[in-house]
Amino acid sequence: MTESGSGLFPQTGLEAQRHAPATLRNRDAIAAVLQDILPEQGTILEIASGTGEHAVYFGQKFPGITIQPSDPDPANCRSIRAWTKREAMTNILPPLPLDALSENWDVSAPAAILCINMIHISPWEATIGLFEKAKQLLQPGAPLFLYGPYFRADVPPAQGNLDFERSLKSRNLQWGIRDVADMDALATKTEFSQHDLIEMPANNISLIYRKL
Template identity: 65%
Template sequence: MGKKADSSPWFRDKAGPQDEKHAPATLRNRDAIVALLRELLPAQGTILEVASGTGEHAVYFGEQFPDLLWQPSDPDPEACRSIAAWTKRADAANLLPPQQLDALAAKWDIAKPAAILCINMIHIAPWEASIGLFRKAALLLEPDELFYLYGPYFRGDAPTAQGNLDFDRSLKSRDLRWGIREVADMDALAADNQFARTELVEMPANNLSLVYRRQ
């Protein structure tokens, strides 16, 4: 699938272990995401985060939702080392060790979660990764369980922010398989895999939350 990334690179945490990395976008979006997740997440169970990147979101979500068990994951070994370093620092009983999961893999050897989150991955991976992600989510989730996507998306019925247009060009200059996806294409892929979008929520910095439920 390739590394999960943002428009800003990861930085090593100079005050912490070498493996800890920092993604600036995490601090900017985590509170807005948590506010929405409070309305969406189940009261108990394991939450699988796909493409956890540095691991900072997983640690923060674990702190904010202590009654839920958090399973971070990423296809990149370097990212998994960062996740492990952050979870060790947090020393929280509800954070599980990271799993190396790739949306392009044939299958995932992982227990069924109560919900799946994927933040800022879709635009930084080939379209085949989105297909694999939905297929695996369909196998893992039960009817009405949550599949949550966050990131920049294009909407055919709404003006596109110049920042997103510039970001899309930057992504394609790095890898032609990357780019901001259309909400309509995500909805079509969801329908092909027995999901329906129940909400679209506008988020800070021209991002969207797409809320899907297994049918």
């Protein structure tokens, strides 16, 4: 069954905290991939941080790095601050209200960019914006990490992904599971190359691109 990044529920404790059930299911698998691609030190920019649970968990797993979370939703930014405060995190910066569709991001050059479960619940233009901004910000060799469901021409789609695709389209015709070939083509246009494709639980994939 494909995960959805949109299931948010109130969290007991601090009023602003939100909880995305998928986080608990995928965070360890994602951290295992990040362990091999993130630098030991530096600032990591997370796009579409959502509730902030991933940022807090990765900050705990990788104490040598500084995480810059971001999200265009003010409620999510409040949740990120609440989780950061609850866990007394010192290596997580205050969230930025970044939107992949915005022309400019007011952020310093990061050592890596992470984007989890955003590509399929946003218009294609947001993915273009993400790659274009990553091109401007990342140094050669730095990783752009994407996680979520994707279609591939050489792999039969899982029924869970087909069902999820129909659900996404019923909610917004601009949303949908993207094809890896389209992601790779966009990467080439924006001076990235696919470094790795890693199978993940629940019909998801980790796509790792590196700046040329």
